[in-house]
Amino acid sequence: MKAIRIGICVLVAFSVLAHGAVEPWSEAVLEIGAAVLFVWWGLLFAVGEVPVLRWNWLLGPIAGLWAFAVAQYFLRLSAVPFLTEIEILKFAALGILLFLAVQAYETPEHWQGFVWFTLVFGFAVSVFGILQYFTFNGKLYWLRELRNGGIPFGPYVNRDHFSGLIELIVPTGLSVILLRAEERDRMPLLAILTLFPIGALFLAASRGGIVGFFLELGLVVVLVFSRRRGRNQLVAGAVVLMLAGALVVWLGVGRALDRFASYRQLEVTESRRIEMTKDTLRIFFDHPVAGTGLGTLVKVFPRYETLYDGKIVDHSHDDYVEALAEMGLIGGALWAAFLILLFCEAWARLAKAKNTLDLAFHIGALAACCGLLIHSLVDFNLHIPSNALLFLLEAGLATSRTLSNRQTSPFSKDTENNSLVIIKETA
Numbered sequence: 001m002k003a004i005r006i007g008i009c010v011l012v013a014f015s016v017l018a019h020g021a022v023e024p025w026s027e028a029v030l031e032i033g034a035a036v037l038f039v040w041w042g043l044l045f046a047v048g049e050v051p052v053l054r055w056n057w058l059l060g061p062i063a064g065l066w067a068f069a070v071a072q073y074f075l076r077l078s079a080v081p082f083l084t085e086i087e088i089l090k091f092a093a094l095g096i097l098l099f100l101a102v103q104a105y106e107t108p109e110h111w112q113g114f115v116w117f118t119l120v121f122g123f124a125v126s127v128f129g130i131l132q133y134f135t136f137n138g139k140l141y142w143l144r145e146l147r148n149g150g151i152p153f154g155p156y157v158n159r160d161h162f163s164g165l166i167e168l169i170v171p172t173g174l175s176v177i178l179l180r181a182e183e184r185d186r187m188p189l190l191a192i193l194t195l196f197p198i199g200a201l202f203l204a205a206s207r208g209g210i211v212g213f214f215l216e217l218g219l220v221v222v223l224v225f226s227r228r229r230g231r232n233q234l235v236a237g238a239v240v241l242m243l244a245g246a247l248v249v250w251l252g253v254g255r256a257l258d259r260f261a262s263y264r265q266l267e268v269t270e271s272r273r274i275e276m277t278k279d280t281l282r283i284f285f286d287h288p289v290a291g292t293g294l295g296t297l298v299k300v301f302p303r304y305e306t307l308y309d310g311k312i313v314d315h316s317h318d319d320y321v322e323a324l325a326e327m328g329l330i331g332g333a334l335w336a337a338f339l340i341l342l343f344c345e346a347w348a349r350l351a352k353a354k355n356t357l358d359l360a361f362h363i364g365a366l367a368a369c370c371g372l373l374i375h376s377l378v379d380f381n382l383h384i385p386s387n388a389l390l391f392l393l394e395a396g397l398a399t400s401r402t403l404s405n406r407q408t409s410p411f412s413k414d415t416e417n418n419s420l421v422i423i424k425e426t427a
Contacts, residue, residue, distance in 0.1 A: 012393070031089050
């Protein structure tokens with residue numbers, strides 16, 4: 001199973017570095033990679049190396065959404081079957097990777113490795129984004145031309161999507177710092193890995209990203225102090241905020257805001273977003289039950305567009321109304337079921353947390369999901385494969401039973417027989 005955990009991390013890193021995996025070639029690599037990992041898991045399961053098939057309730061709505069998209073395709077409910085077919089393959093890859101994460105991440109050490117991977121990777125991408133910002137020559141990676149425009153930051157064409165990535169990574173580091181859940185000698189490194197992405201997020205100057213981050217920060221603080229009240233948490237919180245503020249000032253975020261203000265004509269304005277939302281809702285009202293088909297907004301939207309500006313609308317900058325337009329009330333009900341299960345299961349895991357590291361991971365993962373869900377009201381991060389994949393993995397961590405239901409030590413004491421019993425962990 002270690003190979004599967006490594007493979008998942010490799011696909012996360014690839015999808016981010018490949019501009020979010022939004023191009024056909026990178027989507028194909030992500031889908032093929034997911035298929036290869038699934039076949040490998042199937043072989044392990046067939047030979048008995050995987051003794052238990054693990055379940056997470058989030059897999060139910062995800063499977064339901066995929067099955068409904070397949071029905072849209074075969075029953076010709078989709079306005080553009082070819083686009084729905086493409087989305088079915090993409091959605092299948094994301095669902096498979098969530099399923100594999102549920103199977104492969106079964107001990108506290110496994111999830112701890114995943115969290116450290118995301119923090120280190122997020123730090124590396126943030127440093128790259130900062131360097132690119134100060135040396136920007138109008139090209140991605142200083143080499144690739146922006147054919148369709150955009151305001152890039154890091155490997156993303158859209159700075160809002162870079163902010164979405166950071167929103168998914170930072171909360172876990174913050175919760176671990178506030179709870180002081182890691183070993184003392186690791187805390188300085190953890191602070192560096194957490195603070196630099198915060199500075200990069202402010203430097204990217206995404207309004208939705210900044211609002212989402214502050215909401216995440218508030219949720220982390222509330223959940224931490226509702227579970228662990230103490231002077232240590234107050235001191236840690238104050239230090240983190242002071243250091244983050246100093247880093248933001250040092251990077252010159254004020255100048256960044258001024259600089260990006262000159263690019264506002266390249267962005268979607270607030271009035272345009274509102275009109276896009278209204279037009280997308282009109283699509284939903286005309287197709288209320290089954291929608292127009294997953295992935296079809298780009299072709300259906302022109303017939304409903306009321307404020308034409310000569311630009312192609314790939315997404316409506318609101319993941320929720322776009323989901324209703326493409327999948328109707330049936331898809332909307334499945335998405336609602338996913339969100340309800342996410343919050344209920346995550347809250348249950350918080351209530352059953354047995355140690356600070358367990359609690360920190362679940363608080364951070366839940367806050368990360370909430371931040372991106374809020375950001376999705378004004379953007380389409382969930383349609384960027386890299387961010388959607390990381391969101392699903394964070395949702396898997398937030399609802400994972402492993403950390404709260406297993407002992408952190410390989411030994412437990414039998415109080416009745418006054419003896420030690422070895423607890424065998426399955427890997």
